[in-house]
Amino acid sequence: xxxxxxxxxxxxxxxxxxxxxxxxxxxxxxxxxxxxxxxxxxxxxxxxxxxxxxxxxxxxxxxxxxxxxxxxxxxxxxxxxxxxxxxxxxxxxxxxxxxxxxxxxxxxxxxxxxxxxxxxxxxxxxxxxxxxxxxxxxxxxxxxxxxxxxxxxxxxxxxxxxxxxxxxxxxxxxxxxxxxxxxxxxxxxxxxxxxxxxxxxxxxxxxxxxx
Amino acid sequence: xxxxxxxxxxxxxxxxxxxxxxxxxxxxxxxxxxxxxxxxxxxxxxxxxxxxxxxxxxxxxxxxxxxxxxxxxxxxxxxxxxxxxxxxxxxxxxxxxxxxxxxxxxxxxxxxxxxxxxxxxxxxxxxxxxxxxxxxxxxxxxxxxxxxxxxxxxxxxxxxxxxxxxxxxxxxxxxxxxxxxxxxxxxxxxxxxxxxxxxxxxxxxxxxxxxxxxxxxxxxxxxxxxxxx
Numbered sequence: 001x002x003x004x005x006x007x008x009x010x011x012x013x014x015x016x017x018x019x020x021x022x023x024x025x026x027x028x029x030x031x032x033x034x035x036x037x038x039x040x041x042x043x044x045x046x047x048x049x050x051x052x053x054x055x056x057x058x059x060x061x062x063x064x065x066x067x068x069x070x071x072x073x074x075x076x077x078x079x080x081x082x083x084x085x086x087x088x089x090x091x092x093x094x095x096x097x098x099x100x101x102x103x104x105x106x107x108x109x110x111x112x113x114x115x116x117x118x119x120x121x122x123x124x125x126x127x128x129x130x131x132x133x134x135x136x137x138x139x140x141x142x143x144x145x146x147x148x149x150x151x152x153x154x155x156x157x158x159x160x161x162x163x164x165x166x167x168x169x170x171x172x173x174x175x176x177x178x179x180x181x182x183x184x185x186x187x188x189x190x191x192x193x194x195x196x197x198x199x200x201x202x203x204x205x206x207x208x209x210x211x
Numbered sequence: 212x213x214x215x216x217x218x219x220x221x222x223x224x225x226x227x228x229x230x231x232x233x234x235x236x237x238x239x240x241x242x243x244x245x246x247x248x249x250x251x252x253x254x255x256x257x258x259x260x261x262x263x264x265x266x267x268x269x270x271x272x273x274x275x276x277x278x279x280x281x282x283x284x285x286x287x288x289x290x291x292x293x294x295x296x297x298x299x300x301x302x303x304x305x306x307x308x309x310x311x312x313x314x315x316x317x318x319x320x321x322x323x324x325x326x327x328x329x330x331x332x333x334x335x336x337x338x339x340x341x342x343x344x345x346x347x348x349x350x351x352x353x354x355x356x357x358x359x360x361x362x363x364x365x366x367x368x369x370x371x372x373x374x375x376x377x378x379x380x381x382x383x384x385x386x387x388x389x390x391x392x393x394x395x396x397x398x399x400x401x402x403x404x405x406x407x408x409x410x411x412x413x414x415x416x417x418x419x420x421x422x423x424x425x426x427x428x429x430x431x432x433x434x435x436x437x438x439x440x
Contacts, residue, residue, distance in 0.1 A: 004276075007276065008276050008278055008279045009279075011274070011275060011276060011279055011283070012279045012282055012283060015275075015283045015286050015287070016286055018290075019286040019287065019289065019290035020290075022290045022291075022294055023290055023293045023294060023297075026293070026294040026297045026298060027297055029301075030297045030298060030300065030301035030302075033301040033302070034297070034300045034301050034304075037300065037301065037304040040304075041304065041308070128395070128398065128399070129245050129246070129365070129366065129398045130365055130366035130393050130395065130398050131395065138372070172392075173395075
């Protein structure tokens with residue numbers, strides 16, 4: 001009897017070992033490739049917002065980790081800095097908008113040196129298919145309309161959806177989602193306006209200490 | 212008791228369809244059937260895991276003692292799903308980005324451990340592999356049909372997002388009904404339940420009318436024999 005239990009336990013242990021080995025070997029064989037894929041995917045997203053000719057540094061080399069719960073929606077968010085000829089040329093913010101219709105919406109918001117929007121993309125969301133998901137570039141052109149906008153165009157008190165008395169379109173049947181995105185982008189712009197010098201200084205120090 | 216290959220195919224695709232008859236794997240089924248492409252994606256990934264796990268379970272069926280078979284099956288399935296997920300992330304990154312969230316859900320699909328326990332652990336490797344393939348295709352076709360129906364009724368399109376799975380050339384596959392706003396209910400979770408219920412009703416109706424026809428035919432031959440005697 002106890003012999004049977006022992007054999008069963010050994011078999012179970014053996015399969016546990018084989019399973020763990022399989023996963024470990026696969027992990028080992030794919031780890032670098034997955035990291036590289038993710039890096040490429042992120043680069044592609046960044047370059048979709050910031051035109052390649054605008055930067056001459058590796059934007060992924062020294063990402064800043066900033067803590068700005070109010071403005072960027074998360075305890076720590078990443079900021080990518082783009083330089084051209086040794087000067088600040090672009091910043092791309094990871095922003096999480098907490099008040100989407102069904103959960104948070106994650107955005108990338110790119111701004112040039114003067115606070116003009118280079119572009120915005122939705123990275124992840126759970127909005128209603130067919131209604132709120134028009135914030136995706138794949139589904140509609142709405143998100144492209146932010147390019148070229150800034151805190152002076154339109155004026156700050158017009159940075160709302162039309163339903164709230166602002167300048168930005170909402171979608172038929174969905175107001176909550178566009179409202180959340182517009183407000184989220186406005187918060188990023190305000191944050192950039194206040195913090196850009198401090199952020200760029202932090203970037204320069206970081207780049208100097210570990211080139 | 213041995214099942215013929217023909218029976219395995221019939222069982223998987225129709226008679227014992229995991230989604231319509233066994234009602235297994237409802238969580239991933241209902242969650243990912245909002246478009247035809249999503250449904251097809253999860254269906255194919257599930258099929259792959261089913262074939263792999265059925266084959267492995269059948270290979271080790273004489274080695275594993277009955278009292279520890281279930282934990283061993285769970286280990287096998289979980290390892291395979293993780294390995295498939297990692298490999299897809301590494302070599303089919305674009306496809307992974309679409310299906311990525313569905314793949315861990317495959318572990319929660321009771322159909323897979325169900326087939327391992329009910330079929331693969333008692334049958335030879337070729338039969339177990341075929342059973343996995345057919346059960347998977349049966350499940351995938353229900354997912355695809357449900358996804359296509361919900362997408363069509365809910366947002367008036369078909370195959371939207373196909374390029375995410377089949378590459379750029381599939382961008383033109385999307386069919387759109389002009390001037391149709393869509394019924395939101397179909398896309399929301401209740402739409403999934405109503406849709407699945409309707410599919411089950413249709414299947415039962417087909418089975419019933421088939422049976423009735425068969426009965427009538429036998430009745431006719433019976434009368435014929437009676438007259439002859």
